[in-house]
Amino acid sequence: MSKSFRGNMRPDNEIGRDTVLENRLRVLDPMTDDPSYWLRFRERVMSQAVRGLAQRRVMASLTVSDVVASWGRTIVPTAAIAAALAGILLLRAGSVDVAPVSAELSAFADGEPVPVLLSPGASFAALGPEAF
Amino acid sequence: MSLLQHDLPTDGELVRRARKGDEVAFGALVERYQRAAYAVALSVVGRHEDAEDAAQEAFLVALDRLEECRSPDRFAGWLMTIVRNRSKNLIRRETLRETEQVPPGARSGAPMPDRVTETRELRRLLQGALAELPEVQRQIVLLHDLEGWKHREIAERLGLPSGTVRSHLHFARKALRKALQEIPGVPEILRKAQ
Numbered sequence: 001m002s003k004s005f006r007g008n009m010r011p012d013n014e015i016g017r018d019t020v021l022e023n024r025l026r027v028l029d030p031m032t033d034d035p036s037y038w039l040r041f042r043e044r045v046m047s048q049a050v051r052g053l054a055q056r057r058v059m060a061s062l063t064v065s066d067v068v069a070s071w072g073r074t075i076v077p078t079a080a081i082a083a084a085l086a087g088i089l090l091l092r093a094g095s096v097d098v099a100p101v102s103a104e105l106s107a108f109a110d111g112e113p114v115p116v117l118l119s120p121g122a123s124f125a126a127l128g129p130e131a132f
Numbered sequence: 133m134s135l136l137q138h139d140l141p142t143d144g145e146l147v148r149r150a151r152k153g154d155e156v157a158f159g160a161l162v163e164r165y166q167r168a169a170y171a172v173a174l175s176v177v178g179r180h181e182d183a184e185d186a187a188q189e190a191f192l193v194a195l196d197r198l199e200e201c202r203s204p205d206r207f208a209g210w211l212m213t214i215v216r217n218r219s220k221n222l223i224r225r226e227t228l229r230e231t232e233q234v235p236p237g238a239r240s241g242a243p244m245p246d247r248v249t250e251t252r253e254l255r256r257l258l259q260g261a262l263a264e265l266p267e268v269q270r271q272i273v274l275l276h277d278l279e280g281w282k283h284r285e286i287a288e289r290l291g292l293p294s295g296t297v298r299s300h301l302h303f304a305r306k307a308l309r310k311a312l313q314e315i316p317g318v319p320e321i322l323r324k325a326q
Contacts, residue, residue, distance in 0.1 A: 015276070015283050015298055015301055015302075017277075018277060018305055021277050021305055021308060021309065022277045022278070024254070024258060024312065025258065025273075025274065025277050025278045026278065027251050027254050027255045027258060028171075028174065028255060028258060028259070028274070028278060029167070029278060030170070030180065030184075032251060032255075033251070038163075038166055038167065041166055041170075041184070041187075041188070042159065042162050042163055042166060044188060045162050045166070045188050045191045045192065046155070046158075046159055046162065048188070048192055049155075049158060049191070049192060049195050050155075052192070052195050052196060053150075053153045053154075053155050053158060053195070054153065055153070056150075056151065056152060056153030057152065057153030058153075059153075060151075060152035060153055
């Protein structure tokens with residue numbers, strides 16, 4: 001016990017044991033009073049960890065195709081409904097008279113000449129580069 | 133515990149399996165490090181009940197954050213950091229039990245066998261002597277002389293230079309021996325306890 005710091009080293013550079021102190025410190029081990037202490041400690045931790053471990057198992061069992069399939073179950077019906085709604089709206093919009101762009105521009109420009117390209121019936125073939 | 137236990141799964145293997153929810157693997161990690169976790173917690177909080185709470189909480193936090201353990205083979209060091217933080221939080225939150233730690237024999241009032249009384253008295257005196265040491269020295273002396281970790285394991289797991297661990301252990305032992313000899317009644321209790 002009275003060996004110096006260096007003198008207490010073992011050849012492998014490991015510090016030697018102090019068995020007297022080790023024996024004294026052993027009373028701090030809860031197992032001194034309760035031999036099954038560490039078994040119960042572990043059981044308490046494990047009982048509280050059950051849920052977290054179960055969640056991890058579920059997450060680990062999911063493959064990429066599972067994830068894509070789960071998305072598909074939600075996304076495909078939603079997309080189908082959205083497409084159907086869009087189709088209905090387009091059909092209904094087609095039955096309404098919509099003024100041509102030139103007419104809208106004439107009304108907006110209040111008598112100003114409308115560019116040739118935007119005139120009803122304008123043909124690109126009949127127009128020269130100046131139309132642009 | 134040796135770092136070279138080839139017949140047992142490594143910490144890295146156990147961590148990787150525990151990440152997938154392997155109960156056996158996580159249980160093995162708990163069993164492997166529960167004593168060390170308790171020792172580190174005790175070195176911070178100083179009382180059995182709080183050390184127990186902090187160590188248990190630390191394992192659950194570790195499970196919750198296993199993905200954050202970047203080097204699974206260094207799980208022990210990572211876990212000990214969590215234990216220290218949980219222990220310090222316990223003190224900071226002032227959730228430490230207000231009641232003084234009364235020896236169970238005094239609580240019940242029942243007569244106790246001399247041996248048990250002596251053990252508890254020795255424990256109280258040891259905790260008092262440990263409380264006089266710097267926290268890092270308490271951790272090192274408990275991990276080395278109570279849990280049997282080698283100084284190189286302590287150095288690696290606590291992230292300290294090997295020489296520093298040796299030096300702290302030397303001074304911690306010296307201070308403990310001196311304190312235990314100087315406390316009135318301790319030499320007699322130790323003599324009876326041995």
